[in-house]
Amino acid sequence: MTEISMVVNGKSVKADVADNTLLVDYIRESLRLTGTHVGCDTSQCGACVVHVDGKAVKSCTMLAASAQGSDVTTIEGLANGDLHPMQAAFKENHGLQCGFCTPGMIMSATDMVARYNASGKELTEEAIRDELEGNICRCTGYHNIVKAIADGASKMTNA
């Protein structure tokens, strides 16, 4: 067992975990934050994407112990009373059907917007599609997800 401590959605947490515990299992099973999903469990689908120290990572492909001392944000940590602008954009643009991939899509979307804003690059439709390489949706065919991210990006920038 290893003792870990980190900040998750602004709250300090601490636990003794088995050394082989994946970050996603710690988030879902110990913290009961079940918005982060396990889809493929092979780092392909992106349903498990969370932010670790401000960067999108696949929490099924990181040990909980490796996140020691980190600042972690899950989908539950985005909304602040009202929906986060990116969540609102997914709702308004019908960016989901079954919703299973949506938490990962939104965490990847907010990450890409932050990176593009920081580097001053334009988040074009082509760039959004390229950035979604690691997030798989089996319902929507992506068109409305891409629209939602473009809309969410402008809402975040103008917020």
Added chain:
Amino acid sequence: MSELKYHKASNASEAASMISGTEDGKFLAGGQTLLPTMKAKLAAPSDLVDVSGASDMIGISISGNTVSIGAMTTHADVAGNPELNAVCPSICALAGNIGDPAVRHRGTIGGSVANNDPAADYPAALLALGATITTNNRDISADDFFVGMFETALEDGEIITKVSFDAPEKGAYAKFPNPASRYAMVGVFAAKSSGGARVAVTGAGSDGVFRQSDMEAALDGSWSPDSVSDVSVSADNLLSDIHGDAAYRANLVKVMAARAVANA
């Protein structure tokens, strides 16, 4: 995943001493290959020594033309480094095309090179750039480092701390990604330096990454896409699988090499 003992190293020498006491320990870099491999029960190390936060193994330094990249520098940090992009844009472009954005936030150059996956991108770059791989014990030239499929010159317990190379006059990487996995079915890195042209091929060789010396000679004669297109590439010792047979890959080597030269 099997049970294991986790250790977190804060620097390279601590990592080396941590692993020396283990029964069957492995270094954990970004974990983007090792953790899926362990989940699939294809590896079951007794211990993991996490080096992703080893402070003396992270970062990029550039002095004139000479580039040094710490082994735990992530693909995202290589791809997005403006100073590196100014002297060697080809390696930034290569790094920005590995995996997906979330994978690039964790995966590292040292992890990729140590694993020497036959379809990995970085080995082609280091071989074509004539890079030096520095470990906690010694310097190893890329020509000596990549021994075979998933095989390197690393000894047990030896850890890569950095890679370094001189930026080429011209260089580019062209890859034909598998449409599903996005791994290179064939990737070719072509570089032109004062010492001559070097062409390295990944994704195609049954012994992993290799240099295409006929193309290097042709490019030394004339650096142009047509020079490599005119070289005949044998299908011997190339991979055949459900995605493409050896003859198909042999043709792709020519096409990717021509694209790399054209883009350099």
